[in-house]
Amino acid sequence: MLTLPAYPPSPGALRPPLPDGPRGRAGGRATGSGAQKRRAARTRGSAHAVGLEEIARRLGARGIPAEVISGAEAAGRWPGMRFEDTVLHSPDAGVARAAAALRELERRVVAAGGEVRWHTPVRAIEPDSDGVDVVTDAGTHRADVAIVTVGAWTEKLLGGAGLGLPPLRVTEETPAHFTPRMPTTPTEAFVLERVGPVVVGAGFSGQGFKFAPGVGATLADLVLDIDASAAEPFRLPRG
Numbered sequence: 001m002l003t004l005p006a007y008p009p010s011p012g013a014l015r016p017p018l019p020d021g022p023r024g025r026a027g028g029r030a031t032g033s034g035a036q037k038r039r040a041a042r043t044r045g046s047a048h049a050v051g052l053e054e055i056a057r058r059l060g061a062r063g064i065p066a067e068v069i070s071g072a073e074a075a076g077r078w079p080g081m082r083f084e085d086t087v088l089h090s091p092d093a094g095v096a097r098a099a100a101a102l103r104e105l106e107r108r109v110v111a112a113g114g115e116v117r118w119h120t121p122v123r124a125i126e127p128d129s130d131g132v133d134v135v136t137d138a139g140t141h142r143a144d145v146a147i148v149t150v151g152a153w154t155e156k157l158l159g160g161a162g163l164g165l166p167p168l169r170v171t172e173e174t175p176a177h178f179t180p181r182m183p184t185t186p187t188e189a190f191v192l193e194r195v196g197p198v199v200v201g202a203g204f205s206g207q208g209f210k211f212a213p214g215v216g217a218t219l220a221d222l223v224l225d226i227d228a229s230a231a232e233p234f235r236l237p238r239g
């Protein structure tokens with residue numbers, strides 16, 4: 001678990017704290033919507049590819065309090081919890097309430113003039129030199145650019161579009177009564193890329209929800225600015 005600030009001091013605080021951060025504007029704050037719950041987060045050292053010191057440094061650079069303490073000190077502070085290695089403590093972190101966050105994001109799409117069509121699967125994405133056809137059972141929609149964020153179904157929908165996506169290994173987990181699917185890239189880096197008239201957000205490797213506002217801002221930049229690109233770890237290899 002990484003930390004999502006409950007009350008970010010600036011809009012930029014919701015950008016993903018990854019190397020350089022993906023390019024893009026802040027995605028806006030969902031506070032006040034009940035989408036986040038303030039709660040300190042404690043993150044174990046072995047859970048992350050980059051060290052906790054580095055994560056604490058990046059949080060600090062964004063004005064988010066964080067400290068790295070030993071497992072023994074953490075056990076003393078929070079009796080009843082056992083820590084096997086170092087701990088990153090971020091007192092301002094929070095937990096995203098998934099259902100409320102999704103309702104808030106949909107509300108904002110509609111408020112901005114967008115339209116949400118439930119129960120309308122896209123059967124095909126067909127890019128050409130002028131734009132893209134989005135094919136559904138209810139008709140084909142022509143667009144200048146299509147953003148495709150279909151999670152574990154990305155290869156199924158875009159596999160034939162020749163975008164050069166990395167292989168997405170889909171793992172399954174069965175927490176309680178349901179089985180969610182988790183698409184994972186070989187490096188676990190997200191794919192945030194534009195290829196012609198198709199913008200892809202995929203391969204979130206079990207880490208995508210908390211970064212949704214920053215990812216959305218980056219994907220919007222890729223749509224609006226033909227010269228934009230995400231930070232290097234999130235791009236597809238150029239041939």
Ligand SMILES: Cc1cc2nc3c(=O)[nH]c(=O)nc-3n(C[C@H](O)[C@H](O)[C@H](O)COP(=O)(O)OP(=O)(O)OC[C@H]3O[C@@H](n4cnc5c(N)ncnc54)[C@H](O)[C@@H]3O)c2cc1C
Pocket residue numbers: 001120121122123149150151152153157173175180181182201202204205206207208209210211
């Ligand atoms: C067990 C589990 C725990 C997780 N815990 C966390 C966590 O603590 N923090 C965190 O940040 N992330 C977590 N994640 C990861 C997070 O849920 C994902 O990274 C995130 O949901 C990815 O968002 P997405 O929109 O790309 O894909 P999804 O959420 O998978 O959404 C894709 C959507 O596309 C739709 N779709 C598919 N095909 C089509 C089509 N042809 N036409 C139209 N629609 C289509 C699907 O129905 C689906 O609604 C967890 C994931 C799992 C499985």
